[in-house]
Amino acid sequence: FMYSASVLLSSSCAYVVEVEHPAVMDTIFTSVLVFHWFVFVWDSYLSARQSRLYKQVTKVPDEVSEFMSQETFAKSRLYQIDRSNFGFWRGIWGQVEAMFSLFIGLPLFWNLSGQLLVRFGFSPDQEIIQSCIFLLVTQIVSTILDEPWSLYGTFVIEERHGFNKYTIGFYIKDKIKKFFVFTAISLVITAVLIYIIQWGGEYLFFYAWLFCGTVMMVMVFIYADFIAPLFDTYTPLPEGQLRSAIEDLAAGLKFPLTKLYLVDGSKRSAHSNAYFYGFHKNKRIVLFDTLLRSSMLPEDMRVKREEAQKEKEEQDQKKKTDAADSVQEVDVSDESAEKKVSEDDKGCTLDQILAVLLHELGHWSLSHNLKNLVISQVNLFLCFFIFGQLVNLQELYTSFGFPDSRPTIIGIIVIFSYIFSPYNEVMGFLMTQLTRRFEFQADEFAAVRDRSKELGEALVQLGKDNLSFPVSDWLYAAFNHSHPSLLQRLQALKKFEKKGQ
Numbered sequence: 390f391m392y393s394a395s396v397l398l399s400s401s402c403a404y405v406v407e408v409e410h411p412a413v414m415d416t417i418f419t420s421v422l423v424f425h426w427f428v429f430v431w432d433s434y435l436s437a438r439q440s441r442l443y444k445q446v447t448k449v450p451d452e453v454s455e456f457m458s459q460e461t462f463a464k465s466r467l468y469q470i471d472r473s474n475f476g477f478w479r480g481i482w483g484q485v486e487a488m489f490s491l492f493i494g495l496p497l498f499w500n501l502s503g504q505l506l507v508r509f510g511f512s513p514d515q516e517i518i519q520s521c522i523f524l525l526v527t528q529i530v531s532t533i534l535d536e537p538w539s540l541y542g543t544f545v546i547e548e549r550h551g552f553n554k555y556t557i558g559f560y561i562k563d564k565i566k567k568f569f570v571f572t573a574i575s576l577v578i579t580a581v582l583i584y585i586i587q588w589g590g591e592y593l594f595f596y597a598w599l600f601c602g603t604v605m606m607v608m609v610f611i612y613a614d615f616i617a618p619l620f621d622t623y624t625p626l627p628e629g630q631l632r633s634a635i636e637d638l639a640a641g642l643k644f645p646l647t648k649l650y651l652v653d654g655s656k657r658s659a660h661s662n663a664y665f666y667g668f669h670k671n672k673r674i675v676l677f678d679t680l681l682r683s684s685m686l687p688e689d690m691r692v693k694r695e696e697a698q699k700e701k702e703e704q705d706q707k708k709k710t711d712a713a714d715s716v717q718e719v720d721v722s723d724e725s726a727e728k729k730v731s732e733d734d735k736g737c738t739l740d741q742i743l744a745v746l747l748h749e750l751g752h753w754s755l756s757h758n759l760k761n762l763v764i765s766q767v768n769l770f771l772c773f774f775i776f777g778q779l780v781n782l783q784e785l786y787t788s789f790g791f792p793d794s795r796p797t798i799i800g801i802i803v804i805f806s807y808i809f810s811p812y813n814e815v816m817g818f819l820m821t822q823l824t825r826r827f828e829f830q831a832d833e834f835a836a837v838r839d840r841s842k843e844l845g846e847a848l849v850q851l852g853k854d855n856l857s858f859p860v861s862d863w864l865y866a867a868f869n870h871s872h873p874s875l876l877q878r879l880q881a882l883k884k885f886e887k888k889g890q
Contacts, residue, residue, distance in 0.1 A: 417788040421807045422491065428814060429484050436480070439865040440473040446860055452876055453859045456849045465856040468550045475546055479538050486534065491807075495799055496790035498527050517583050520798040521576050528572055536564075550856060552659045559656070563620065570619060578604060583797045586780065594777030598770045605765070606668075613666050613673065623650040626676065627687050631739060635674065638743055644750050648673040653690065655679050660855050661736070665749055672753075674746065679854075682736040735854045741847035744840040751834030757827045764823075768816065776804050824871040829881055836885035845882050848875055 449462040502523035503513065511518050543560065547553035555563070582597060589596040617623065626632045626649045639646040647667070654662065654677035661679040665672055678690050737745065752758060779785060780800045786792070789803050835844045852859065852875050859875045866874065873881070 415788075417785065417808075421810070424811055425487060425491065425807075428810070429480070429487075433477075433480065435862075435865045435868055436473065436476065438862040439869075440470070440477070442860060442862050443470045443473060443858065450860060450876075457853065457859060461853050461856075462859075464550070465852075465858050468856040469858045471546050471549065475542060479542075482538065491789075493790070495802065498530075499523055499791075499796060499799060502526055516587075516796060517580050520583055520796065521580055523796075523798060524576060524579055525572065528568075528575075532564075532568060539564075547658065554655055554657055554659060563657075566619065570616060574616075579798065582801075586797050586801075593780075594770075594773040597776070598766075598773040601769060601773070602766055609666060609668070621652045621654065621656075623652050623675070624687070624690075625649065626651045631681075631685060631742070634739060634743055635746060638746060639674075639750070642750055642754060644753060645670040645672050646674060647671050650675045651678055651681075651687070651690070652676070653678055653693075659735070661851060663742075663745055663749060665753065674749075676742070679735070680737055680742065680745070682738065685736070685739070737847050737850050740843045741850060744835055744843035745847050745851075747835040747838060747840050748831045748844060751831035752827065754834060755827070755830055757831070764820070772805065772809060772812075775809075776801075779804055779808065818868060821868065821871050825873055828872050828878070832878055832882055833885040833888075836882050837888065841882045841886035845879050848878055 443466055447463075447466070449457055449459050453462075499519075502519050505522050505526070506515060506519045507513055509522075540560075543553055543555055544557075582600060585596050585600055586593050626635070632649060635649060636646065638644075647670075650673060652675055654660075659679055662677045663675065663680055665674045667673050678686055683691055683695070780797070781795065783795060785803060785808075786795050786799060789799070789807075791799060832844065835841070851857070857875060861870060861874045872878075
């Protein structure tokens with residue numbers, strides 16, 4: 390990043406007197422290309438290390454044998470092998486797309502958007518409108534190219550391992566809705582940002598940072614209250630033991646809880662989650678229904694889950710029995726019974742849920758979210774400051790196929806996606822390490838408040854429910870896992886518990 394920036398900044402003197410340097414332009418493009426391939430090879434190497442671990446470790450390690458059976462371990466291993474293989478081929482395809490974009494994609498789609506601009510009756514100098522058309526075209530193409538991978542991942546990989554809850558009809562409806570909602574939002578934000586950059590003059594970096602920072606803050610409220618409910622049903626958690634226990638927990642920590650929701654995440658996936666959001670005195674907690682045992686769900690949700698599970702089992706059994714002989718039909722029936730038992734055992738108990746929430750509230754009490762917000766805003770300011778120094782350099786645009794123009798949206802893409810890529814990689818690694826540190830601190834927050842045993846049990850239960858592999862390659866984890874491994878967290882909890890005593 391610093392090298393690329395210095396090359397561009399040093400070339401600004403030549404730019405002032407309108408002298409082009411092909412060598413500088415070649416250096417810019419070549420540097421971006423070489424680094425892009427370096428990142429791809431490095432990520433592939435890390436993934437290969439982790440994939441090799443999945444294949445070599447076939448028995449439950451002694452350290453985790455006390456809480457994970459061989460059967461669960463085998464299921465987790467096969468799930469992660471499938472995901473790893475799928476990720477390998479998807480990564481190769483992603484690199485092909487990246488090379489297409491790097492070499493010809495940007496000028497190709499920009500020229501196409503210009504032709505559409507004129508065809509729609511607009512003047513050729515309407516850059517903001519052309520930028521919106523460019524963004525729409527690229528999003529449509531990206532969605533079409535990505536969809537086969539998404540379908541395979543959902544209806545083959547996730548389906549095979551019991552996580553997919555989508556039907557084809559619901560999946561298509563969900564995808565269409567997401568496309569239109571997020572495209573509309575991105576078009577508005579992009580149009581305003583381009584206008585600010587063109588209008589901002591010498592201080593464009595400050596105005597752009599102020600706008601983007603404000604959008605980030607506002608989106609927290611807009612997404613939770615207006616966007617997320619378009620896709621999921623957020624139901625106030627009914628009065629009862631669970632709600633009372635959560636409210637007591639929040640009150641004891643002086644957490645300003647205003648709303649408590651239960652979301653029907655099970656209509657998409659069997660994976661579980663819980664989180665909180667909001668600012669100052671307006672905090673909300675959201676629990677996925679998959680986090681709860683069936684017996685803890687409200688009646689309507691429990692009935693829906695049981696009906697969906699029954700329908701799913703009938704469909705699965707029909708697929709298997711259609712291709713099975715009479716002997717195999719008995720085995721299928723046994724598998725279904727075993728699967729039903731495992732479904733009933735999924736989810737956390739009341740004490741385990743409270744331990745998970747205590748961990749999450751630990752993030753709030755220790756100001757982790759505030760620290761992340763400050764870091765992101767400082768990082769955004771620095772990036773826009775450098776962006777302001779580079780955005781008007783013609784050499785930058787010429788290097789990526791725009792010798793006679795400087796479209797603002799192309800400058801945004803090139804600078805933030807390509808020129809900043811080394812910096813982004815370093816920043817991503819550092820944030821991963823910081824997040825892991827925060828996770829340990831939140832675990833300690835729960836452990837010293839006498840929730841060590843329950844949190845450990847919850848982590849084990851969630852690991853089983855989500856088929857998380859308990860063993861990680863240390864180098865792969867350092868770059869890719871924002872959370873410590875299950876084994877690391879259980880070992881740390883024991884130390885925290887002693888420390889609390």
